[in-house]
Amino acid sequence: MSTNYATNVKSAIAVNPTFKAICEFNIQQFPVDGYSRYYSQLGNGTAILQTAEQLNTYLASYADMHQHKLDLAFASLFGKEDFNNKSAEIIDWGCGQAFASCVLIDFIKNNNIKLDLSKFTLIEPSAMALQRGLEHIDAIYQRKPKPQTFSINKKADTRLSIKGCQASGKIKIHLFSNVLDIHTLDLNQVLKNVTSNFDGLNYFVCVSPINGLRLRTFYKMFGQSNLLSSNGSSIVTEVFRPSAMRKVTKSISRVEYIFKTNL
Numbered sequence: 670m671s672t673n674y675a676t677n678v679k680s681a682i683a684v685n686p687t688f689k690a691i692c693e694f695n696i697q698q699f700p701v702d703g704y705s706r707y708y709s710q711l712g713n714g715t716a717i718l719q720t721a722e723q724l725n726t727y728l729a730s731y732a733d734m735h736q737h738k739l740d741l742a743f744a745s746l747f748g749k750e751d752f753n754n755k756s757a758e759i760i761d762w763g764c765g766q767a768f769a770s771c772v773l774i775d776f777i778k779n780n781n782i783k784l785d786l787s788k789f790t791l792i793e794p795s796a797m798a799l800q801r802g803l804e805h806i807d808a809i810y811q812r813k814p815k816p817q818t819f820s821i822n823k824k825a826d827t828r829l830s831i832k833g834c835q836a837s838g839k840i841k842i843h844l845f846s847n848v849l850d851i852h853t854l855d856l857n858q859v860l861k862n863v864t865s866n867f868d869g870l871n872y873f874v875c876v877s878p879i880n881g882l883r884l885r886t887f888y889k890m891f892g893q894s895n896l897l898s899s900n901g902s903s904i905v906t907e908v909f910r911p912s913a914m915r916k917v918t919k920s921i922s923r924v925e926y927i928f929k930t931n932l
Contacts, residue, residue, distance in 0.1 A: 674721065675804040679811055686809045687778075688771035692732045696909050699729040704911040715851055717795045718765075724801055726911065728766060733908035733916075734878070738923045739772040739846060742876045745898035746927050747776070750872070752784040757840040760867070762825040762859070763848035764791040767802030769874075770844065774809050787839065788817040790831070794824045825862070826855040832866045841871045849887050850880035850924075860890050864932055872929045881924035894930035 682690035700706075707726040710716060714731055718724050761770045770789050777784055789806055793799040799820050806818060819834060825848060835841070843863065848854065863871070873894075875884045881901050888894060903922045910917050 674801070675807070678804065679808045682808055683811065686811055687775050688732075688736065688768070688805070688809065689775070691771065691805055691808065692728065692736070692909075695725055695728040695732070698725055699911060699914075701914060703729070704914075708911060714847060718798050719795070720797070724766060724798060729909055730911050732768060733906070734921050735768045735846060736772050737904060737906045737908075737921060738876045738878070738925070739769055739874075740776060741900075741904065741923065742874050742898075742925045742927060743773060743776040745900070745925065746872065746874055747780065747782060749897045749927075750929070752782060752840075754783050755840060756785040756787050757842050758788040758790065758835065759786055759842050759844065760790045760792070761802075761844045761846075762792050763845070763851075763854075764793045764802050765795070765798045767791055767805050769846040769876075770802070771805050771809055773842075773844070774806070786816050788819065790819045790821065790834070792821045792823060792825055792829075794822065796822050824854075826858040827862075828858065829862045829866060835867060838869065841867050841869065843867075843871060843873045845873065845875040845884075845887075847877055849875055849883050850877040852880075852883070856883065856887050856890065859887070868932045870929065871932050873927065875926045877924045878922050879924065881926075884924055884926040888926045888928050891928070891930050894928045896926070896928045898925060898927040900925045 678694055681694045703726055707722050710723055711727055759770055791799055791802050799822055803818055877884055901924050903920050905920050907916045908919050
């Protein structure tokens with residue numbers, strides 16, 4: 670991978686600035702021996718990534734699956750709630766390379782939803798993945814007025830004090846993509862981070878390939894919340910497999926809990 674990734678990806682997707690185009694760019698950059706050299710370093714998707722090669726391998730290996738699960742979750746959210754002519758701030762917890770934020774940007778555009786995404790707060794322990802996430806959002810927005818971006822290089826269950834950085838009157842949409850299922854994540858501290866830093870109307874989009882019990886537990890911890898969608902069905906779709914260096918049709922397991930609450 671080039672050290673000048675931000676410039677190269679922005680140039681590569683200039684005609685079609687979407688997350689799907691970012692994925693295709695990364696797949697094109699994935700080396701033939703990438704699977705044997707780097708895949709084991711990903712820790713089944715839970716490792717804190719440290720190198721450009723690991724970031725490229727993770728995106729090539731998992732981005733398709735993330736996108737399909739997130740598209741279904743956003744269809745559930747926007748099918749239940751009307752966000753047209755409103756403004757929202759996005760908080761992407763354990764964001765990695767900001768897959769969830771980028772898929773949301775594309776979903777809103779593709780479905781002509783008139784929701785202004787005024788700010789993205791990215792929370793991620795890997796400094797390299799966090800920077801890559803900022804670069805991905807910047808690349809997608811290169812032909813549009815750019816939202817504010819705010820990055821926090823910490824784990825989602827580290828004690829956070831960021832209340833002063835939020836606009837109290839804005840809707841908040843929290844994205845938890847393949848985060849809550851990690852058994853070492855302290856759900857109680859994540860709850861404290863949410864309730865101590867965000868007020869007003871808050872939406873939560875929680876998706877995972879496994880461990881629906883932890884997602885349900887997190888939802889129940891909010892008490893007076895309104896469940897908009899819970900789903901545990903699998904989907905069959907086409908994904909890139911780095912071991913085969915091609916797209917294959919595969920069954921993908923998914924769990925989603927989508928809810929809202931006033932804080």
